[in-house]
Amino acid sequence: SQKIEQNSEALNIQEGKTATLTCNYTNYSPAYLQWYRQDPGRGPVFLLLIRENEKEKRKERLKVTFDTTLKQSLFHITASQPADSATYLCALVKRDDKIIFGKGTRLHILP
Amino acid sequence: EAQVTQNPRYLITVTGKKLTVTCSQNMNHEYMSWYRQDPGLGLRQIYYSMNVEVTDKGDVPEGYKVSRKEKRNFPLILESPSPNQTSLYFCASSWGGGSAYGYTFGSGTRLTVV
Numbered sequence: 657s658q659k660i661e662q663n664s665e666a667l668n669i670q671e672g673k674t675a676t677l678t679c680n681y682t683n684y685s686p687a688y689l690q691w692y693r694q695d696p697g698r699g700p701v702f703l704l705l706i707r708e709n710e711k712e713k714r715k716e717r718l719k720v721t722f723d724t725t726l727k728q729s730l731f732h733i734t735a736s737q738p739a740d741s742a743t744y745l746c747a748l749v750k751r752d753d754k755i756i757f758g759k760g761t762r763l764h765i766l767p
Numbered sequence: 768e769a770q771v772t773q774n775p776r777y778l779i780t781v782t783g784k785k786l787t788v789t790c791s792q793n794m795n796h797e798y799m800s801w802y803r804q805d806p807g808l809g810l811r812q813i814y815y816s817m818n819v820e821v822t823d824k825g826d827v828p829e830g831y832k833v834s835r836k837e838k839r840n841f842p843l844i845l846e847s848p849s850p851n852q853t854s855l856y857f858c859a860s861s862w863g864g865g866s867a868y869g870y871t872f873g874s875g876t877r878l879t880v881v
Contacts, residue, residue: 705869
């Protein structure tokens with residue numbers, strides 16, 4: 657069956673360190689992969705998109721990698737800050753334009 | 768400000784009483800979609816619309832209706848709500864079919880059906 661998986665356990669990272677979140681998928685051939693941030697009770701906010709033929713994408717302190725061989729995307733936040741604490745969702749966009757969201761990973765940046 | 772506006776923000780209703788959750792976007796996006804979010808289940812797509820008068824079912828369409836008479840509006844209708852439709856609902860819009868473009872989400876509607 658097709659699955660998209662993110663760490664269900666919360667991730668605690670010390671302020672200033674790099675936070676790395678993982679998104680794994682099976683039985684998909686995604687065209688794109690997106691990352692969103694969601695704060696409690698609020699709608700997700702789009703952060704970054706990476707295409708299947710791209711290995712890495714950066715935006716300020718954020719970096720996303722995409723390995724179609726491993727079927728994995730990694731999302732990095734460098735120089736993390738308490739304000740980065742949120743739930744981060746990955747979303748896989750299939751070739752038929754259907755989008756599948758992961759369940760998200762809660763990130764806590766500890767001061 | 769570019770945004771997706773949902774109303775109401777909170778709604779408590781009784782089983783069987785028809786309700787409509789409105790969604791409006793001011794970005795001239797062609798694609799709009801409704802999601803529900805439940806603990807442990809993540810975001811699940813209810814319905815989506817590629818353009819005016821074009822709608823299609825998502826993964827969990829049972830018990831819901833939508834319409835797209837204008838580009839900017841995409842209301843979600845629950846004809847006869849049931850307690851299992853208690854959830855957090857999000858409307859989202861995008862330039863394309865959710866493919867090369869990120870979605871803009873509304874702030875959410877927390878619905879409780881008693």
